[in-house]
Amino acid sequence: MSLKMxxxxxxxxxxxxxxxLYKQKYQVVVIDxxxxxxxxxxxxxxxxxxxxxxxxxxLLEQADITEAHGLAAVTNADAVNAIVSKIARDLYxxxxxxxxxxxxxxxxxxxxxxxxxxxxxxxxxxxxxxMMFHGEMFTISSAGNGEVEIYEVSIPAGGNGKPLSxxxxxxxxxxxxxxxxxxxxxxxxxxxxxxxxxVQISATFEGSKILRQRLTQMTEA
Ligand code: AMP
Numbered sequence: 001m002s003l004k005m006x007x008x009x010x011x012x013x014x015x016x017x018x019x020x021l022y023k024q025k026y027q028v029v030v031i032d033x034x035x036x037x038x039x040x041x042x043x044x045x046x047x048x049x050x051x052x053x054x055x056x057x058x059l060l061e062q063a064d065i066t067e068a069h070g071l072a073a074v075t076n077a078d079a080v081n082a083i084v085s086k087i088a089r090d091l092y093x094x095x096x097x098x099x100x101x102x103x104x105x106x107x108x109x110x111x112x113x114x115x116x117x118x119x120x121x122x123x124x125x126x127x128x129x130x131m132m133f134h135g136e137m138f139t140i141s142s143a144g145n146g147e148v149e150i151y152e153v154s155i156p157a158g159g160n161g162k163p164l165s166x167x168x169x170x171x172x173x174x175x176x177x178x179x180x181x182x183x184x185x186x187x188x189x190x191x192x193x194x195x196x197x198x199v200q201i202s203a204t205f206e207g208s209k210i211l212r213q214r215l216t217q218m219t220e221a
Contacts, residue, residue, distance in 0.1 A: 002028045006031070098118055176200040
């Protein structure tokens with residue numbers, strides 16, 4: 001028997017999430033107070049849909065919340081998301097509960113509920129800003145006390161056709177992922193780079209210095 005997941009809100013985000021969960025073989029229940037929102041689901045989605053306000057009495061139980069393994073509250077109403085998440089976690093002990101933050105100025109209010117929050121709006125804006133203004137290399141994650149960091153590097157025209165080893169000093173760096181035209185895979189040192197590839201590389205401080213130098217050389221080539 002597969003695990004049950006509840007998605008509250010079937011708009012742009014909720015429909016996408018529900019479909020992903022369905023594809024991962026979870027039993028999915030999607031709730032929205034506007035039935036036309038279910039049109040956002042791809043035709044081959046086979047989870048349950050329930051029309052109704054997530055705060056309506058009895059609705060969460062109708063969605064089998066007592067057996068749910070996870071719940072994502074991803075409506076465009078931040079207060080609804082926070083309240084439903086708190087109910088799911090504290091009243092029904094749902095193991096995995098995630099809240100969407102929609103309007104960034106409501107994030108502080110949501111934080112008072114002590115729930116896990118994902119702010120797709122702020123996260124998206126931050127990523128876009130980094131890609132627009134912070135040059136070809138920036139940190140996306142930090143391990144320990146920053147001894148090792150994961151960098152994202154955008155390959156300039158000068159790197160086109162060169163192997164990843166031309167960029168990455170072996171001992172101080174390791175390849176993590178390469179995204180090309182929106183699709184990611186795990187590269188190795190022999191992978192040939194293409195202009196605009198996004199390469200994620202973990203590196204020590206020393207490694208990052210060499211990486212930056214080589215990237216600058218590629219940019220100026
Ligand atoms: P979007 O912003 O495209 O991700 O859409 C958000 C979805 O949340 C819409 O389909 C709304 O109808 C839905 N929604 C908003 N408030 C509620 C609520 N109280 N209960 C259920 N769904 C809701």
